Amino acid sequence: MTAMSRRFATLAASALLATSVAAPALAAEEPAHVEGRLPSGATWVMDVPENWNGTLLLFSHGYQAAGQPNPAENAPSEEAAAIALREGYALVGSSYATTGWAVEHAVPDQLATVDEFTRRFGQARRTIAWGQSYGGLVTTTIAERHADRIDGSLSMCGLVHGGIANWNSTLDAAYAVKTLLAPRSNLRLVDFPDPAAASEAAAQMTGVVEQAQTTPQGRARIALAAALHNIPGHNDPAQPEPGERDWEAQQRNQYEVMTRFPTTAMEWRQEAESRAGGNMSWNTGVDYARMLARSPHSREVEALYGSAGLSLQEDLAALADGPRISADPGAVDYMIGNVVFTGELATPQMDIHTTGDGLVPVQVTSAHRDAVTEAGANRELRQAFVGRPGHCTFTAGEQIAALRTVESRIDTGSWGSTEPAAMNARAEAAQPGAEHAYLSYRPAPHPRPFDLAD
Incomplete structure (x- = not known):
């Protein structure tokens, strides 16, 4: 069990029993924390707050090297999880059946975790996929290839170039x-x-x-x-x-x-x-x-x-x-069969990235933007940048602000403002007092053509 799992396990000891009885959506009477295992061998973790608002957040975690521990995760950090649960979101995520470059396992395991959630807690009103780093690649794969399973997506410091x-x-x-x-x-x-x-x-x-x-x-x-x-x-x-x-x-x-x-x-x-x-x-x-x-x-x-x-x-x-x-x-x-992106988004996606990322340089977002533009799906994509060094060094407020932006786009059909002032205001509302750092930024072109045909 991860530290995040242990933190929320105390919320409702009675909900820890892995029963197969499904409850209607929005009917959670007390906080629930449940863990289990898929037939593939992947483990999963679910947290449902007492005031579940009907939105399910499907989190895809980052790369785990072969042989390393591979726990299930359902949020990018304990702080982001706490904010999301307080605001009524349900959180789910799997470990993926294998470590390494496991996209062909990660995507079906994530979708199977959603199915397991539905059996236990009922149909979510909406599902938003979010993920960071390699998990941003998994999230974008779900967004392109399984758009019927989600209502929107958020890639954080993700490998959105494919x-x-x-x-x-x-x-x-x-x-x-x-x-x-x-x-x-x-x-x-x-x-x-x-x-x-x-x-x-x-x-x-x-x-x-x-x-x-x-x-x-x-x-x-x-x-x-x-x-x-x-x-x-x-x-x-x-x-x-x-x-x-x-x-x-x-x-x-x-x-x-x-x-x-x-x-x-x-x-x-x-x-x-x-x-x-x-x-x-x-x-x-x-x-x-x-x-x-x-x-x-x-x-x-x-x-x-x-x-x-x-x-x-x-x-x-x-x-x-x-x-x-x-x-x-x-x-x-x-690679083409598993994780080459076409840019053909059918549901809203937001990419956020730190400007000083040494592991997944920010120019990957240029590749994604170019692919989405060529596919004629510009309406579905927005990108925002955080002026900070490091890989995935977001504040929890910055992550929740992006999540809220995607949710608003789903609800209203309009992105509204994604300018830095608006994004930082949302981040401050989610996490007061942190040094949020959305800024105006245009990344350089990706070093290589994104389109495989080029």
């Missing part, structure tokens, strides 16, 4: 590290035969990055690799915020992410490849000079190359001429 775009962007930074910092090494970037090989490659890349950080030339090249993945120069609340032109401080902050990056680029990739049956990403035909020009970090890279006495053009030429990587068509088909 599976292929995610692994392509990860490959770009890894390719730059190998090509520019370890060109004669045997460093493997894709097609890992097993977890041990991936861990070995991750350790090797970490060593390469750490050694490069000791020289001006190495630091410039790390900055280039980081720019291709759009890693921000202020990405952790513990970091002092660098000045706008303090390139050295920005690079140090990017380096901190790059020392952790191999875990994603190798170990998490290997788990995803094992599901897909091969490598699902490629960099054939990619113009890295053009990608750098589109990056918000291009000036930093140019400045660091200049101070290091390096030729940026020569290194971009090395990236252009290096051995490229092709995808396995079957693995690409797996």
